Amino acid sequence: xxxxxxxxxxxxxxxxxxxxxxxxxxxxxxxxxxxxxxxxxxxxxxxxxxxxxxxxxxxxxxxxxxxxxxxxxxxxxxxxxxxxxxxxxxxxxxxxx
Numbered sequence: 001x002x003x004x005x006x007x008x009x010x011x012x013x014x015x016x017x018x019x020x021x022x023x024x025x026x027x028x029x030x031x032x033x034x035x036x037x038x039x040x041x042x043x044x045x046x047x048x049x050x051x052x053x054x055x056x057x058x059x060x061x062x063x064x065x066x067x068x069x070x071x072x073x074x075x076x077x078x079x080x081x082x083x084x085x086x087x088x089x090x091x092x093x094x095x096x097x
Contacts, residue, residue: 006066006079007086008059020063022056032060 010024020029027049035045042057066079 003082003086005055005059005062006082008056009063009079009083011080011083022052022060025051027052029060029063032057033064036061 008023009020009029010022011018011020012024015021015024015026016028021027022029022032032045032052036042036057040048042054045057046052046054063079066082
């Protein structure tokens with residue numbers, strides 16, 4: 001699973017009560033997952049929410065895959081570590097531009 005995808009998922013205590021969101025926006029991972037589960041296609045979601053990108057949907061699915069594969073405490077530690085690592089890599093890449 002790509003750390004780049006997971007870097008799109010942010011968890012901030014002051015946004016959506018600390019629930020996982022997309023790229024710092026107040027658009028929760030669960031919102032994307034519920035739309036997909038309800039039968040919406042990626043194209044429909046991207047049309048209805050033009051601020052979303054295809055990788056945001058992939059990131060939500062990647063996050064969900066990790067969530068269901070691990071016991072809760074282990075998952076939280078792993079996802080926070082992956083997000084921190086991805087953020088560090090992204091910041092390093094930006095600083096070299």
